[in-house]
Amino acid sequence: MIFDQLRVTDHVAVVTGAGRGIGAATAVALAEAGADVVISSRTEADLHDVAARIEQAGRKAHVVAADLSDPSAAADLARAAVDVLGRLDIVVNNVGGTYPRPLLDTSVEFLEAAFRFNVSTAHALTVAAVPSMLATGGGAIVNISSVMGRVAGRGFAAYGTAKAALAHYTRLAAADLAPRVRVNAIAVGSVATSALDVVVGNPELRAKMEAATPLHVIGDPDHIAAMVLHLASPAGGYITGKVIEVDGGLQTPNLEFGLPDL
Template sequence: MTILDRFRIDGQVAVVTGAGRGIGAASALALAEAGAEVVISARTEDQLKETARQVEAVGRQAHLVVADLNEVDQVRGLADAAKAAFGRLDIVVNNVGGTMPRTYLDTSVGFLERAFHFNVSTAHALSTSAVPIMLENDGGSIVNIASVVGKVAGRGYLAYGTAKGALIHYTELAAEDLAPRVRMNAIAVGSIATSALDIVMSNDEMRTGIEQATPLRRLGVTDDIAAAVLYLASPAGSYLTGAVLDVHGGLQQPNMSLPIPDL
């Protein structure tokens, strides 16, 4: 066996949320290229069909589930969908999430709770549904897509950063509960060139400012995250659990300063 063989996941089955585009789509394709069949879910069927086309082009199968992944019952059902479609479940990528910036005094209790729900509760719903199915075989691996803003401070990110910080510590705590048969790790993602940053991509001055505020002087690309997902999910990462990989270009503070004045 060569070192590259350790990145193979032939015969395994993965569920990837938010897989219609961006990090989710790239992660699903990476897992497929490494040998997995994939269950992909998002709200938009046309986007899922495009991801499925790419998965099938590398010789793997994709099972599409159109769902509102902010609803815990729908996200929970993805584990059963994997077993029904492919007979097993080995890998989960909790990619769905996100929260818009807001000033401190505009961040209501409800807004904060909704951020936690979308970024943490949904991951918990899918993971707790997946683990019993994983245990029917050799165990499995869960990868949570967190954010650098869950680790560093910046104005406007209170709800998002609190939720992603909670997801990071959730990962560390759950890894203890799930060891040794199920591994759980997270990725602290930086600024990635996806549709979520369309406003940045279309503004040269803004993009240059973000790049200059990043130690590696560039935005990330989705394959930067997909490669980390594959590492954590595959035998190559088999001695990691409760880890948080910092895939953010070296950020020690947010590289997007929001124009929020002092109170």
């Protein structure tokens, strides 16, 4: 059956930023497809709720509350997967994000912090995970990038630059790690997570964003989780070094902050 290609039975995954939103949906999807999952974010209470959903799917969950803006904390997750669950097959580098800020208010420190949180943490976990993946034959890494790494909008110099870097890092890492470890990314569009609460909760803003999106809807975390599962499972076994756009068809930003001309 073709659907069997989406199974990851008895594999072990690490998902960062897994307390809610895309990370939580992804962790549960991987569990429903047969994986045990190490889940990590800052807020332990959120993680326990996700762990309960993983266990309801019949799989094991291991909770690690950590500040993943520290790359060393991200790297520690690879060791936790092997120590607690016995192996490591899948990494989802989901943690990231940076608040919009006008260019002239974007300090060097702010830019470097954005790069560290969105790229350095992914690199640290990747480097830590690969030896364990190779020990069991190989693995798959999925990085969560953004449409703002591809399109230009005012206020996104730090975030967009970091996500563009993560997208190209994906291609470079895939070249280095082929053929035994596949590395892909998802360029995410506007998805109904806590980062968009101010939009989703405002009917006028939501309607404006949906109207500017070719599919006329805001995405759901499950849309991204489904693509992560595809890329991490045997169904994606002939895909590496690619950035898959799951963004409702965007070619330009669908929400402007109204920053004036200088």
